[in-house]
Structure formats: C-alpha cells, structure tokens
Amino acid sequence: MRVAVIGAGLGGLLTAALLSEKGYEVEVFEKLPFFGGRFTNFNYKGYEITTGALHMIPHGSKGPLAKLLKKAGAKIEIVDSKPNGTALYRGEEIVVNRKSFPLKSRLMFGFYYLKNLFREVKLSEVESRLDDFSAKFLRAFLGWSLSVTPSQVTFSEVYPIYEATYEFGGPGIPVGGCKSVINALIEVIKSNDCKLERNTVRAIRKENFGLSVHFYRRESKKFEVVISDIGPIETCRLTELKLPELSESRGIKYSIALEEPLIDHTSVMFTLETRRICGINQVTNADPNLGKKHFLMAHQPMITSNVKFEIAEGLRDLKEILKGYKYELLAIQSFSDGWPVNRAKIGCDCKNETSIKGLYLVGDGAKGDDIEVDGIALGVERVVKKIEKEVVL
Ligand SMILES: Cc1cc2nc3c(=O)[nH]c(=O)nc-3n(C[C@H](O)[C@H](O)[C@H](O)COP(=O)(O)OP(=O)(O)OC[C@H]3O[C@@H](n4cnc5c(N)ncnc54)[C@H](O)[C@@H]3O)c2cc1C
Structure with missing residues (x-):
C-alpha cells in the first residue's frame, strides 16, 4: 500500500x-x-x-x-515543567496552580462552565467579570499558548485545553x-x-x-x-x-541570550502587566545545550496587522522586563501569511x-x-x- x-x-x-x-x-x-x-x-x-x-x-x-x-x-x-507555570504580577513571580486564583474567579469559571452548556460565551465576557489577577492571567495564557485574545475565542473552545492540562499536566521541553x-x-x-x-x-x-x-x-x-x-x-x-x-493566528517571537538567569524554573513565566509580551521561557533551564548562556524565548500575539508597531510594543515590554540585565537580542521573527503560529x-x-x-x-x-x-x-x-x-x- x-x-x-x-x-x-x-x-x-x-x-x-x-x-x-x-x-x-x-x-x-x-x-x-x-x-x-x-x-x-x-x-x-x-x-x-x-x-x-x-x-x-x-x-x-x-x-x-x-x-x-x-x-x-x-x-x-x-x-516536564516544574511548576506548571508562574505569573509575573505587580513585580512578584507567583506560582500558578488552582489555588493561585481567588475563590471568586474559580466560582465564576464554574458558573460559565454550566452556562456554557446552553450557549456560547466569548471569553471577553468572562474576563470582564474576573478579578484583576485572573483576568490578566487569562489574557496572557491565551496570547502565549494560542496567539489569540479573549474576544476571539469562546469558553467551550478553550475548556478542553483547561481539562487536558489537569489530565496531562503542563508543558515539557524535549532535550x-x-x-x-x-x-x-x-x-x-x-x-x-x-x-x-x-x-x-x-x-x-x-x-x-x-x-x-x-x-x-x-x-x-x-x-x-x-x-x-x-x-x-x-x-x-x-x-x-x-x-x-x-x-489563522499570528504572533511574534523574540530569542534572547542572557548573561544572568531571569527565570529559575523550566516552565513559562506569564507576563501579566505588559503591552504585548504574554510569556517568557528560559529553555536552557531544561536543556543547557540549547544555548551557550541562558536562552530566553518571549512571545506575543499580533493584535494589529502592523508588524513594525507590534514589534515596537513588544520591545518596550522586553526593555522593562529585562531592566538591569545584560542581554543580546538574537532574533525577532514574525509569523503570519503562509508561516503563521496556527x-x-x-x-x-x-x-x-x-x-x-x-x-x-x-x-x-x-x-x-x-x-x-x-x-x-x-x-x-x-x-x-x-x-x-x-x-x-
Ligand atoms: C512563534 C511560534 C511559536 C510556537 N510555539 C509552539 C510551542 O511552543 N509548542 C507547540 O506545541 N507549538 C508551537 N507552535 C505551533 C507549532 O510550531 C505548529 O503547530 C507546528 O509546527 C505545525 O506543524 P505542521 O506539521 O502542521 O506544519 P508545518 O510545520 O508548517 O509543516 C508543513 C511542511 O510542508 C511543507 N510544504 C508546504 N507546501 C508544500 C508543497 N507544495 N510540497 C511539499 N512540501 C510542502 C512546508 O515547507 C513545511 O515544512 C508555535 C508556532 C509558532 C510560529
């Protein structure tokens, strides 16, 4: 055959x-x-x-x-990642697990799950009712993982991913x-x-x-x-x-070489208070052979179709996150027509x-x-x- x-x-x-x-x-x-x-x-x-x-x-x-x-x-x-992820919020890096989210947000999520049995709900509707931390985490998670914003997806589209994360766990990096x-x-x-x-x-x-x-x-x-x-x-x-x-979903990725480490784990650090960058991982923590020194990858979804503007916004974020660090920007890659994120x-x-x-x-x-x-x-x-x-x- x-x-x-x-x-x-x-x-x-x-x-x-x-x-x-x-x-x-x-x-x-x-x-x-x-x-x-x-x-x-x-x-x-x-x-x-x-x-x-x-x-x-x-x-x-x-x-x-x-x-x-x-x-x-x-x-x-x-x-495998340890922990599943963290969130940079108000200058602090917080380990993310179910308990990291205020009870009100967890209840709200449950409420939308039930409501969703009857109709489709855009995540922007859910976002507007969450507390500040949960709302910003939701936005960063969607931007990093799917290169979309809450207004572009419904609750039922994302729910299987939420369930799969509980079934299989968080991300891993192949050696x-x-x-x-x-x-x-x-x-x-x-x-x-x-x-x-x-x-x-x-x-x-x-x-x-x-x-x-x-x-x-x-x-x-x-x-x-x-x-x-x-x-x-x-x-x-x-x-x-x-x-x-x-x-399709579109995004921009930054590859950065760093003298001193920014992240001390193998997972994603979601960035909650940025203009565009949604998360960063330091892949050399999982496999030191992926870079001569510390190797960071940052990602943002494309919010507008103006690539130059999007990159300028992303670079402003990186400048703030990496303030005080000695780093070299190795590559900026934009992913759209014919070679998108998804x-x-x-x-x-x-x-x-x-x-x-x-x-x-x-x-x-x-x-x-x-x-x-x-x-x-x-x-x-x-x-x-x-x-x-x-x-x-
Ligand atoms: C910035 C960015 C970050 C991402 N991060 C992650 C991540 O961390 N984890 C994750 O799981 N996914 C991630 N993804 C998504 C992941 O990379 C893709 O989903 C996956 O690689 C797509 O694989 P594919 O086989 O569908 O397509 P492709 O990788 O696009 O393969 C298709 C192949 O077909 C070839 N081809 C096209 N036309 C022809 C033709 N006419 N004849 C012969 N060959 C042809 C192309 O050259 C290409 O090699 C990311 C994507 C991007 C862009």
Whole structure:
C-alpha cells in the first residue's frame, strides 16, 4: 500500500513514522531544504533558534504527542515543567496552580462552565467579570499558548485545553529542542525503508486507481493514500476542493541570550502587566545545550496587522522586563501569511477527512481537541486509525 505524505512538518512526519511502523510504504515530500517545518531549530551564535515553536510540548511527557512518539518508536527525552507555570504580577513571580486564583474567579469559571452548556460565551465576557489577577492571567495564557485574545475565542473552545492540562499536566521541553523530535521521527521512517525526498508538490489528482501526486517538470507518482500536512488552504489549491474559510493566528517571537538567569524554573513565566509580551521561557533551564548562556524565548500575539508597531510594543515590554540585565537580542521573527503560529485559530480546525477518497489532512489546520502539537497528535491519531480500518495493506 503506497502512501504519500506532503510536507515534512511535525504532523506529516508523525503520520509517516506511525504508518511506516505498521508496514505501509510511505514517501514524504518536502519543498524546503530542511525537514521539520515550524518545529525545528538551527544553531545561531551558539543558540538553538527555532523555525516556529517555543521548544515546548504543551502537555509534556504525558500528553498526546508524547504518547504517539512512544508508539512510533521515536526516542525522545522530555523534561516536564516544574511548576506548571508562574505569573509575573505587580513585580512578584507567583506560582500558578488552582489555588493561585481567588475563590471568586474559580466560582465564576464554574458558573460559565454550566452556562456554557446552553450557549456560547466569548471569553471577553468572562474576563470582564474576573478579578484583576485572573483576568490578566487569562489574557496572557491565551496570547502565549494560542496567539489569540479573549474576544476571539469562546469558553467551550478553550475548556478542553483547561481539562487536558489537569489530565496531562503542563508543558515539557524535549532535550535537544524541537529538532530532536523531528530527527527521531526521521530515524523511524528511514529505519522502516521509507523515503524522504526534497520535492515540491504542485497538484493532487483523483484517478481511477487512487490518487496521483504531481511535481514540477511534469513528473508524477501514483498512490492509494495521500496525507497532506501543508494546511487546508494549500491542499485545496492543489486539488479541486472548495477553499475553506479559515482564519489563522499570528504572533511574534523574540530569542534572547542572557548573561544572568531571569527565570529559575523550566516552565513559562506569564507576563501579566505588559503591552504585548504574554510569556517568557528560559529553555536552557531544561536543556543547557540549547544555548551557550541562558536562552530566553518571549512571545506575543499580533493584535494589529502592523508588524513594525507590534514589534515596537513588544520591545518596550522586553526593555522593562529585562531592566538591569545584560542581554543580546538574537532574533525577532514574525509569523503570519503562509508561516503563521496556527493555520487554524482555535475552534476553526478542518476535519481530517476530505471529500476526495484517500486524501487526508493532518497538521495544525486539522487538529484534534487540544492545543498546538498535542492537538496535531490527536488529528494524526484519528487519520492513522481511519487508514488502518479502511485501507488494507
Ligand atoms: C512563534 C511560534 C511559536 C510556537 N510555539 C509552539 C510551542 O511552543 N509548542 C507547540 O506545541 N507549538 C508551537 N507552535 C505551533 C507549532 O510550531 C505548529 O503547530 C507546528 O509546527 C505545525 O506543524 P505542521 O506539521 O502542521 O506544519 P508545518 O510545520 O508548517 O509543516 C508543513 C511542511 O510542508 C511543507 N510544504 C508546504 N507546501 C508544500 C508543497 N507544495 N510540497 C511539499 N512540501 C510542502 C512546508 O515547507 C513545511 O515544512 C508555535 C508556532 C509558532 C510560529
């Protein structure tokens, strides 16, 4: 059974590794000169700068991605966060757990949960009724984790993430960073005699025998199943499928080298009283090899579409947070058109199946009910199960 995977991002490689383990004949096609898409890193001045992600797996070693990596035989070590997170509020760093939030806010959350059984509630409505700390934490959490503001999401969209955090725990950092996950998956794929090729796919066509994948220079190959990891919009452009209405989430990431540590744990420090920056992690606390000295990553969602203005606001925040520290700004990366933080904003993900038989979507436009790469893993799991059930080897 021949399976093509288009795009060697985390979603594509995870699917390819799982199917190759099960004996499918898989070929992966990637247009860029590197594998991993938005989940890998390159060394710059002694620091492992990422192509996207903040070197974090949302639910660490117990979450859906870790579970599937194990199933695929990909060998990864994940350092779980301790504590789950902290919040910088009124000059103090507060450990965040259920009890950190005033009782009134916890009751309010419960009230909205019940109310939500009957109707959708925008989180901005919830925010306006919370105490100052809880409201600012909510905003920072959404900005860091999902690159959205409370007015862009509903209570029911976020609730599964809240529940998953209690089930699986907080984030973890893979030793070696994002790239170690990608390399481990590539190793699995190659060890099963499956191929990874640098090639740009320009069309996918339905044929009598299955599907054909077309490349530049008029080359094409035949497959029974095609998995697309390039996002719903790009997939539709390569086929004759109708374009879905999809809004992406956008953000800006700062990579910073620091002489003296700012954070003394392996989790995220959410920043509650800033203009834009929502959180910072110091990834060298989990794996010292990720940077020559202390390595910080700060993230903000894009509130306006003016990138220059957004960066100026973010830099003003960083100047205040890092006042008195000796630091070097290694990189400022903005993530929007074609290379966003999320191809589908929370709650907007497409289904994994398409109306073309044998063509499936994976990746961050077709996630399951969880956050970032853990959501991608749930989508991949669904596709692999479906293929196993319907497509005989
Ligand atoms: C600033 C930022 C911070 C983030 N932080 C985190 C985090 O800490 N934790 C987390 O879990 N997630 C995080 N994310 C999200 C995470 O990085 C993405 O959800 C994930 O990497 C997406 O993987 P993917 O496989 O869906 O897509 P991609 O990584 O985009 O992979 C798709 C691949 O397809 C290739 N491709 C496209 N078109 C073609 C074609 N025609 N032919 C062949 N190949 C093609 C692309 O080159 C690419 O390599 C972050 C993202 C950003 C931008």
